[in-house]
Structures are given as structure tokens and as C-alpha cells.
Amino acid sequence: MSLFHRLRHTDFWTRVTGLIVAVLALLLLFPILRVLMLGFVDADTGAFTFGNFVEVFTRNYYLNGFKNSLFVGVLGTLGACLIGIPLAFFTARFHVQGQAWISTLAILVLVAPPFIGAYAWIMMLGSNGFMTNFFGLFGIETPTIYGAHGIILVFTLKFFPFIYLMTQTSLNGMNKSFEDAAENLGCTPWQRFTKITLPLVFPAVSTGAIICFVLAIADFGTPAILGRGFRTLSTIAFSAYRSELGGRPTMAVTVSIVMMAISMLALLAQRRILSKRRYASALTNPPVKQRMTGWRNTVMHVFCHGIVLIAMLPTLVVVYTSFLKTNGPVFIGGYGLESYERILRTAPEAISNSFVFSLGAVVLITVFSGLISYVIVRRETAAAGAIDFLMMVPYLVPGVVMAIGFVTTFRGGPLDVVGTAGLLILLYFIRRLPYGVRSATSSLRQIKPSMEEAAVNLGAAPAKAFLVVTVPLILPGLIVGALMSFITAINELSGTLILYDGGTITMPVQIYLAVLDGEFGLAGALSTVLLVCTGACVYAVFRFAENRDSAFL
Amino acid sequence: MKTMFKSTALATTLALTATFAFADGTVTVYTAVPQNFIDALVPMYEAETGNTVEIIKAGSGELLNRLTAEAGAPAADVLWSVDGTVIDFNPALFEAYEAAGSDMLASGMKQSEMWTPFTAVVMAFIVNEEKLDGLPVPDSWAALADPQYDEMISSARADGSGSAYIQLATVLQAFDSEEAGWEVYEGMLGNFVLSESSGAVPRFVNDGELAIGVTLEDAALRYVEGGGPVQIVYPSEGTAIAPDAMALVAGAPNAEGGKSFLDFMLSQEAQAVVAAEGRRPVRSDVASNPALVPLGEVNSVGYDSAWASDNRARLVEAWGDMVLDVQ
Numbered sequence: 001m002s003l004f005h006r007l008r009h010t011d012f013w014t015r016v017t018g019l020i021v022a023v024l025a026l027l028l029l030f031p032i033l034r035v036l037m038l039g040f041v042d043a044d045t046g047a048f049t050f051g052n053f054v055e056v057f058t059r060n061y062y063l064n065g066f067k068n069s070l071f072v073g074v075l076g077t078l079g080a081c082l083i084g085i086p087l088a089f090f091t092a093r094f095h096v097q098g099q100a101w102i103s104t105l106a107i108l109v110l111v112a113p114p115f116i117g118a119y120a121w122i123m124m125l126g127s128n129g130f131m132t133n134f135f136g137l138f139g140i141e142t143p144t145i146y147g148a149h150g151i152i153l154v155f156t157l158k159f160f161p162f163i164y165l166m167t168q169t170s171l172n173g174m175n176k177s178f179e180d181a182a183e184n185l186g187c188t189p190w191q192r193f194t195k196i197t198l199p200l201v202f203p204a205v206s207t208g209a210i211i212c213f214v215l216a217i218a219d220f221g222t223p224a225i226l227g228r229g230f231r232t233l234s235t236i237a238f239s240a241y242r243s244e245l246g247g248r249p250t251m252a253v254t255v256s257i258v259m260m261a262i263s264m265l266a267l268l269a270q271r272r273i274l275s276k277r278r279y280a281s282a283l284t285n286p287p288v289k290q291r292m293t294g295w296r297n298t299v300m301h302v303f304c305h306g307i308v309l310i311a312m313l314p315t316l317v318v319v320y321t322s323f324l325k326t327n328g329p330v331f332i333g334g335y336g337l338e339s340y341e342r343i344l345r346t347a348p349e350a351i352s353n354s355f356v357f358s359l360g361a362v363v364l365i366t367v368f369s370g371l372i373s374y375v376i377v378r379r380e381t382a383a384a385g386a387i388d389f390l391m392m393v394p395y396l397v398p399g400v401v402m403a404i405g406f407v408t409t410f411r412g413g414p415l416d417v418v419g420t421a422g423l424l425i426l427l428y429f430i431r432r433l434p435y436g437v438r439s440a441t442s443s444l445r446q447i448k449p450s451m452e453e454a455a456v457n458l459g460a461a462p463a464k465a466f467l468v469v470t471v472p473l474i475l476p477g478l479i480v481g482a483l484m485s486f487i488t489a490i491n492e493l494s495g496t497l498i499l500y501d502g503g504t505i506t507m508p509v510q511i512y513l514a515v516l517d518g519e520f521g522l523a524g525a526l527s528t529v530l531l532v533c534t535g536a537c538v539y540a541v542f543r544f545a546e547n548r549d550s551a552f553l
Numbered sequence: 554m555k556t557m558f559k560s561t562a563l564a565t566t567l568a569l570t571a572t573f574a575f576a577d578g579t580v581t582v583y584t585a586v587p588q589n590f591i592d593a594l595v596p597m598y599e600a601e602t603g604n605t606v607e608i609i610k611a612g613s614g615e616l617l618n619r620l621t622a623e624a625g626a627p628a629a630d631v632l633w634s635v636d637g638t639v640i641d642f643n644p645a646l647f648e649a650y651e652a653a654g655s656d657m658l659a660s661g662m663k664q665s666e667m668w669t670p671f672t673a674v675v676m677a678f679i680v681n682e683e684k685l686d687g688l689p690v691p692d693s694w695a696a697l698a699d700p701q702y703d704e705m706i707s708s709a710r711a712d713g714s715g716s717a718y719i720q721l722a723t724v725l726q727a728f729d730s731e732e733a734g735w736e737v738y739e740g741m742l743g744n745f746v747l748s749e750s751s752g753a754v755p756r757f758v759n760d761g762e763l764a765i766g767v768t769l770e771d772a773a774l775r776y777v778e779g780g781g782p783v784q785i786v787y788p789s790e791g792t793a794i795a796p797d798a799m800a801l802v803a804g805a806p807n808a809e810g811g812k813s814f815l816d817f818m819l820s821q822e823a824q825a826v827v828a829a830e831g832r833r834p835v836r837s838d839v840a841s842n843p844a845l846v847p848l849g850e851v852n853s854v855g856y857d858s859a860w861a862s863d864n865r866a867r868l869v870e871a872w873g874d875m876v877l878d879v880q
Binding site: 060122123126128224239242326329332404407408411416500501502517518522 | 589713
């Protein structure tokens with residue numbers, strides 16, 4: 001390699017690194033910091049203060065919210081582990097009929113539209129829910145869905161797919177020799193499971209658990225609708241933000257900071273534990289699936305199919321309500337397509353907006369995740385480490401915080417020329433970028449750098465080597481990342497709600513507004529349309545992804 | 554490479570900006586009005602004026618936050634159908650305008666220079682008798698404070714919903730003194746199951762999740778007319794017959810369009826639609842919906858919205874403290 005090439009090599013990727021850092025600083029750090037500063041400001045005077053935090057940690061109202069958030073967050077995550085791990089173990093180690101069906105449903109649970117699910121649970125298990133009434137016919141009094149236990153149940157069934165999919169992927173990639181050795185040394189199957197298998201899948205399980213925990217802490221819709229006086233930090237922050245008095249949303253921001261700090265601590269703790277134990281695994285001896293027989297086989301099948309069906313119930317209820325005959329907001333018995341007729345006038349715009357914004361964001365995400373993954377994997381500079389760390393931030397920051405940051409930073413500023421549509425695309429881009437980067441990075445890690453080096457040695461410019469050699473090699477990872485970010489972008493609600501204007505309404509916003517008006521038929525029809533759109537994308541991911549389940553994480 | 558994705562990004566954003574750029578004659582309306590009013594009235598306005606209307610719908614608290622955040626570069630022309638005190642409380646965000654037809658307003662409807670009344674909102678109870686389990690149908694504010702209705706009453710939050718704030722102010726005005734009102738309200742709040750949105754209140758009662766809801770008469774009427782198992786009850790001590798407001802945004806990008814929107818909403822034909830949708834019209838020459846009790850038979854507290862507006866910060870703060878105690 002000549003000195004000249006060496007210089008150009010350094011130059012191109014240094015420039016790219018600089019560009020990435022600049023984009024992240026402008027679109028991620030700057031807006032977030034502008035909002036977070038509000039947490040240190042007195043609402044009335046605008047002076048610097050720690051008073052907001054003092055209030056959060058001394059007033060019972062906030063302290064209870066803090067305890068409640070941790071309570072439902074931890075128990076919801078635990079519940080998700082309790083059903084996710086066995087489900088993964090059964091499907092990875094035994095022949096289960098309809099395995100593809102189970103995976104599809106588990107993924108559809110993940111991509112189901114937000115907010116409406118909690119109402120579906122009320123229709124089933126509320127005081128007048130059809131399941132409550134059904135059991136009532138036999139004199140069985142079921143506890144209603146309201147309160148902490150209901151929230152934990154919903155979190156369990158909503159977030160278990162993360163644990164299931166991550167654990168299953170890890171189990172499939174495990175070297176069977178370890179388990180064989182344990183068996184040869186006289187371990188019982190239970191000892192083997194707890195001493196060998198479980199520690200080996202711990203990284204995957206804990207990563208899934210952290211995702212569950214972070215999402216459970218941030219989830220606003222479920223506790224707001226099912227809580228009935230049981231308040232969590234997320235509902236407190238939202239109530240504070242929605243308050244009509246105007247002025248600076250200082251308490252909403254302060255509570256959000258506390259929520260982010262909890263998530264950040266959990267994430268750092270998990271990283272620390274993981275860094276202490278390292279497992280290298282070469283797939284020389286992949287596990288072989290066994291056949292279960294007799295009653296055990298029946299129990300296993302009932303368990304596996306039962307779990308995903310129960311988790312899909314709220315979605316099915318939503319689809320069902322969309323076909324009920326309505327008169328205004330009232331379901332009057334019988335079936336009809338009124339709800340679909342009513343969305344015809346407004347839905348086309350919302351559908352096309354949802355697609356245009358999500359696709360616009362995905363184009364940006366794909367380009368940047370290719371470049372960022374290269375910088376993270378191939379260039380071990382301090383900047384690369386910082387970018388890797390920054391890629392966790394969008395997971396932790398609530399959409400509301402991000403969107404308020406966008407409004408205060410960009411509205412009226414030079415970036416305002418992109419308009420609301422442009423801002424929404426940039427918001428989706430920055431919030432969903434980690435999905436693309438994660439997927440591209442794992443693809444790139446499996447490819448040796450020798451090919452790009454050969455291209456550069458033969459005289460190709462680094463940019464050309466990247467485009468002609470690297471990009472085709474990581475294309476599957478890029479495609480999966482693109483689809484994953486598309487699915488999460490098209491379901492984005494909390495940020496859009498603050499940024500959207502008349503021409504830029506999206507489907508999740510319309511669903512939310514229909515729910516606010518009590519128009520469940522309308523919300524059901526819109527959710528069904530959104531579900532069909534995301535379902536089509538899940539199918540597309542299945543077609544493109546080599547290892548389809550892990551594609552969603 | 555770099556220029557390639559740069560130009561792709563630029564082209565994408567430019568194309569989108571072009572698509573969604575505001576045409577001339579576009580009126581941007583922020584509103585908390587129920588969807589059925591938008592569906593009925595906005596196409597009529599567009600047909601009559603040739604203007605295009607951009608609707609941004611959200612809770613009134615969210616809309617106010619948006620207006621505050623955008624104060625430097627206003628995007629909205631009109632704030633349509635919110636509790637008038639919200640406007641009086643933030644006068645810097647709005648511009649006074651007297652809509653055409655203001656001379657035809659029924660008496661008591663014009664309460665502020667800052668805004669024009671759009672409809673008269675009547676507060677009422679929606680009751681699902683079957684779910685009362687034999688308890689009597691409550692017919693007064695005082696009855697709602699009876700502990701026998703604990704956890705049976707649905708209400709929105711007075712700090713997040715305009716209608717819930719009017720309900721609070723109504724109770725405080727309905728008794729001999731404000732203190733007496735607070736005493737009753739404290740009992741009510743102890744029985745309340747608070748909902749994040751006022752639209753969900755009649756929904757919950759209609760679906761039998763809760764037996765009683767404190768809500769708007771027109772919202773309840775939609776469930777009654779739809780054939781739901783519910784009835785409308787007016788509190789005997791008197792209720793609010795309060796105008797809800799619409800106002801021009803200060804520095805509106807299309808102020809002329811905004812004014813024509815306000816003029817239209819006060820016109821006789823628009824007010825006739827208001828009546829058909831179950832709200833009380835504000836013009837003296839348009840009659841109420843025949844499905845509703847005539848206004849003359851509803852006991853009114855003579856709702857004083859100037860008082861409600863002047864005391865807003867104090868009342869909401871007191872409400873917030875009371876929630877911590879009794880909820």
C-alpha cells in the first residue's frame with residue numbers, strides 16, 4: 001500500500017466519521033440537551049434550580065409513581081421471562097408443530113399498533129368485558145383488568161416476544177458439545193439446564209429483559225388506561241405535559257429525566273455484568289431437535305400455541321370491533337363496514353403520509369447505518385466508540401422529549417425549510433436509526449476485512465471499495481435493518497403527535513384521536529389497516545432475512 | 554458517495570416540502586372539537602369560501618403547548634372550540650376579533666373580547682342505570698358526593714380537560730359559597746375514576762365499565778341516539794350552560810382566512826348544523842336539537858366564565874392538591 005493510498009484511506013473515513021458525529025450532534029444531542037435543561041429550570045422564574053428534582057424525590061405523589069414504575073417494570077419483565085424463556089427452549093430444542101406460525105404471531109404482537117391494545121383488554125376483562133361476563137354466567141368472579149396486576153399482565157404478554165426471539169436465536173446458535181459434556185459427567189437434565197444452558201443464553205436473555213424493562217418504564221398508554229389511580233412516572237409525566245395552564249413543561253421533563261436515568265442504569269448494569277463473562281461460541285456442533293412424546297408433548301404444544309394466541313387476543317378483538325355495526329359511537333349489534341366507510345375520507349392521506357415519512361426515514365437510515373456500522377466495526381477510534389455509545393440513546397429517550405426538542409430547536413430556525421414533513425422524517429430517522437445500525441453491524445462483524453483491503457490494495461478508493469465490496473456483502477443486514485426500522489417508524493406515535501400539522505397526519509395519530517373521542521369502531525378500522533401494512537412488511541422480512549427471528553431485534 | 558446520499562436526502566426532503574407546502578387560501582385550525590363536528594362543518598366552509606382547511610386535532614392542553622412553543626413563528630390561524638378561559642388565560646397568544654353575526658348572539662353568550670362563542674356546552678350526567686346495582690339514579694351534584702357511588706363515576710382531569718375544568722367551576726358556583734362547593738367537590742373527587750380524556754367518559758359508561766359519567770350533554774346524546782343503554786340527567790342545583798370559544802391566533806399566517814372561518818362558524822347555517830349534532834347553538838335565531846330538553850327547563854347556575862378564567866391557576870392548583878389527598 002502506497003503512502004498516498006494510506007492518506008486517502010484515512011481521509012475518506014475520517015470525513016465520514018466527522019459527518020456522522022455532526023449529524024448525531026445536530027439531530028440527537030442538541031435537541032435532547034435543550035429539553036433536558038428544562039428539568040433544571042424554575043417554572044415561574046426561569047432561573048437555574050435543582051428544586052424540581054428535590055420535589056420528585058420528596059413528594060409522595062412522585063415517589064409513589066417512582067415505586068410503581070419500578071414495580072410494574074420489574075414484574076412485567078419477570079413475567080415476560082417466565083413465558084418467553086420456556087417458549088424459546090421448547091421451540092429451539094424440540095419438534096413443535098406450527099413453529100413458523102408461532103414465530104409470526106410473536107412478531108405480530110411486537111408490531112401491533114400502540115394504545116388500542118389496552119382498550120381491547122378492557123373489552124375482554126373490564127367490569128363489563130365479555131370474558132368477565134362469560135365467567136359470571138357460571139358464577140365465577142374474575143378479577144378485573146384494572147390496577148397493577150392488569151398492567152403487569154399486559155406488559156408480560158406485550159413484551160415477552162423480545163425475550164422469546166432473542167433467547168431462541170441464542171439457543172439455536174449454541175454449541176451442543178457443552179451440554180453433551182455435562183450430560184456425560186452425570187448431570188440431570190435440570191442441572192444441565194440451570195448450570196450450562198441458562199448461563200450460556202444469559203447474554204441474550206438479559207438483553208431481551210433490558211429491552212422489556214426500558215419499554216415497560218416508558219409505556220404510557222397501558223397504565224393510563226388500566227391504572228385507575230395507580231400512577232407511574234410515565235403517566236405523571238404525560239399528565240404534567242398535557243396540563244392546560246401553558247408555561248414551561250419543567251416537571252414533565254424532570255420526571256422524564258428520572259425515567260431515562262432508571263433505564264440508563266439498568267442498561268449499564270447489564271453491560272457491566274456481560275463484560276465480566278465472555279462466551280465464545282463456534283457453531284461446530286449445532287444442537288439437534290428432539291421429539292417429545294405422550295402427555296408431555298401435548299402439554300408443550302398447548303403451552304406454546306396458547307401463549308401466542310393469548311398474546312394476540314387484544315389484536316384480534318381490535319380487528320373484530322372494526323367489523324361491528326355502529327350508529328355513531330355505539331355498537332348496535334350485527335356486523336357492518338360503517339367504520340371502514342367512515343375512514344375512507346381521511347384515511348388515504350394518513351396512509352400515504354405514514355408510508356412517505358417512514359420510507360423517507362428508511363432511505364436515510366439505510367445509508368447512514370451502512371456508514372456507521374463500518375466506522376464502528378472497522379475503525380477503532382475514540383469517535384467510533386462514542387458513536388457506538390450514542391446509538392443506545394434513542395432507545396432511552398421518550399418520543400415526547402425528542403419531539404419537544406425538535407420543535408424548540410428547529411421551528412423558526414434555518415432547518416425549518418424542510419417543513420413539518422421533513423422534520424417528521426428526520427425525527428423517525430434519528431429515533432429508529434439504532435435498529436438499522438444494529439442489523440448492519442452484526443452483518444459486518446461476520447465479514448473479514450481482507451476483501452476490502454484487497455480492493456484498496458488493487459487501487460480502489462476507500463469510498464469505492466466500500467460501495468462495491470462491503471455494501472453488497474452486508475446487503476442482507478441492510479435490508480433487514482431497513483424493514484425493521486420501517487415497521488417501528490410507521491407505528492411511531494408520541495413524537496408525531498407533537499410535530500404533526502394538517503397535511504402531515506399519520507395513522508397512529510388518527511388511531512389515538514379516535515380513541516380520545518371514544519370512537520372505538522373507527523380506531524379499530526384504522527388499526528386493522530395499519531396492522532395489515534405492518535403484517536405485509538413482516539412477511540417481507542421473512543423473505544429477505546436469513547435468520548428471520550433475530551432480524552427483529 | 555457522500556454527495557450521492559446528500560443529494561438523495563436533499564431531493565427527498567425537497568420533494569416532500571413541495572408536496573406539503575401551504576397553498577394560498579389555506580386556513581390552519583387547531584381544535585379540540587369532536588370529530589363529528591369537523592366532518593359536518595369543515596366541508597361546508599370549504600365549499601362556501603374555496604379555502605382549504607388544515608385541521609390539527611388534539612386535547613386543548615396539547616394544543617396550548619403547541620401554540621406556546623410556536624409563539625415565535627405561529628403556524629395556526631384559529632383555535633377552535635376550547636374552553637374560553639384557556640384563551641383568556643393566555644391573551645398574548647391570541648388577537649381580539651369580533652366575528653360577523655355577533656349581534657345575533659343569544660344573551661349571556663358574549664363573555665370576552667378575546668374570543669367568539671362557537672356553541673353553548675351544557676354539562677350533564679350520563680347514567681347507565683343497569684350498572685348502578687339498585688342504587689338510585691343521582692340527580693344532583695351533592696348526590697355524586699355520596700360515598701355509595703365510590704369508584705363508580707367517570708370524569709376527566711380538571712388540569713387536562715377543558716370540560717372537566719368547567720365542571721369543577723360549576724360545582725364551586727352552584728352552592729352558597731365557594732367553600733361549600735369545594736366540600737361537595739371533594740366528596741365527588743373521592744368517588745371519581747379519572748380518565749385521561751373527556752371523550753372516554755361517556756364511552757366507559759355506555760360500555761358498562763362505570764355507572765355514571767360527568768360529561769357534555771352532546772357527547773351523552775350521541776350514545777343515547779346511537780341506542781346505548783344510557784340516559785342524560787341534569788343536576789338539580791343547576792349546571793353550566795357555558796359558551797365554548799374560538800379565537801384568532803396572534804400573528805396568524807392567514808389572518809383573513811381565519812376571520813372568515815370564525816364568521817362562518819357563527820353563521821345561521823353552521824349553527825343549524827351545531828344544533829343537529831346535539832350542541833346548543835349560540836345564535837338567538839337557531840333552535841336547539843328537539844331530542845334535547847329545552848334549555849328553558851334546564852336549571853342553570855348562570856355560569857360565570859370570567860370568574861372561572863380569573864381564578865383558573867388557583868383552582869387548578871387546589872384541584873391538584875386535592876387529588877393527592879383523596880384519590
